[in-house]
Amino acid sequence: MTEASSGPEAITIGIVSISDRASSGIYEDKGLPALRDWMGRALTNPISFEARLIPDDLSTISQTLIELVDAGCALVLTTGGTGPALRDVTPEATLAVADKEMPGFGEQMRRISLEFVPTAILSRQVAVIRGKTLIMNLPGQPRAIAEILEGLKDAEGRPKVAGIFAAVPYCIDLIGGPYLETDDSVCKAFRPKTAVKPIRPPAG
Ligand SMILES: Nc1ncnc2c1ncn2[C@@H]1O[C@H](COP(=O)(O)OP(=O)(O)OP(=O)(O)O)[C@@H](O)[C@H]1O
Numbered sequence: 130m131t132e133a134s135s136g137p138e139a140i141t142i143g144i145v146s147i148s149d150r151a152s153s154g155i156y157e158d159k160g161l162p163a164l165r166d167w168m169g170r171a172l173t174n175p176i177s178f179e180a181r182l183i184p185d186d187l188s189t190i191s192q193t194l195i196e197l198v199d200a201g202c203a204l205v206l207t208t209g210g211t212g213p214a215l216r217d218v219t220p221e222a223t224l225a226v227a228d229k230e231m232p233g234f235g236e237q238m239r240r241i242s243l244e245f246v247p248t249a250i251l252s253r254q255v256a257v258i259r260g261k262t263l264i265m266n267l268p269g270q271p272r273a274i275a276e277i278l279e280g281l282k283d284a285e286g287r288p289k290v291a292g293i294f295a296a297v298p299y300c301i302d303l304i305g306g307p308y309l310e311t312d313d314s315v316c317k318a319f320r321p322k323t324a325v326k327p328i329r330p331p332a333g
């Protein structure tokens with residue numbers, strides 16, 4: 130079978146919910162379902178998820194991120210632990226495993242979130258590259274996940290503030306990862322014209 134008829138390539142995505150209370154069963158985790166749901170709607174690639182629910186512990190977080198990169202995840206998304214509280218150490222644990230920092234993502238995340246809540250200024254999310262994997266922190270508030278990834282749309286559904294996910298596929302191209310394809314009605318990926326591959330029909 131040629132590549133042109135095989136549809137988008139299969140990818141592995143790591144999703145990590147970092148919460149003392151959700152990981153100890155005090156409340157139900159809503160982070161992993163929100164990440165799974167949004168990625169499943171936004172991407173047309175077949176996805177297998179590597180999911181982890183862990184407490185706000187620095188070495189556990191760093192170890193989990195390394196494990197997911199080593200498992201071949203093209204993208205790892207975390208939720209939780211980005212605020213100023215003593216137990217919030219997700220950014221530090223992420224920077225500890227970074228080859229490169231990608232500050233534009235954190236800047237745009239806070240810009241988007243400020244359209245929703247003034248406390249967005251308290252959020253310290255970072256994005257980094259480790260090997261061929263992009264790792265990004267999102268806040269713990271489950272509804273913040275779609276807000277940040279997708280951005281803000283006007284009443285007619287036109288983008289008002291660009292979500293950060295629009296830049297993710299091209300970033301992953303540049304680090305040698307798989308070619309991510311999006312459903313434009315959820316999130317239109319931006320790539321320079323020279324980097325766009327022809328649309329391939331789904332397999333089957
Ligand atoms: N995994 C989760 N599932 C459901 N709700 C969550 C989750 N993580 C956070 N939240 C909600 O978002 C709020 C802010 O998240 P934050 O990461 O700051 O949690 P926290 O207050 O540090 O506590 P914890 O780490 O125990 O979740 C929480 O108070 C909770 O209402």
Ligand SMILES: Nc1nc2c(c(=O)[nH]1)N[C@H]1C(S)=C(S)[C@@H](COP(=O)(O)O)O[C@H]1N2
Binds near residue numbers: 213246248249270273
């Ligand atoms: N889009 C969006 N961003 C948001 C929020 C939100 O509700 N929506 N909550 C904020 C709040 S209240 C905090 S304290 C910070 C840090 O959240 P975390 O500690 O749960 O990661 O994220 C902020 N970012």
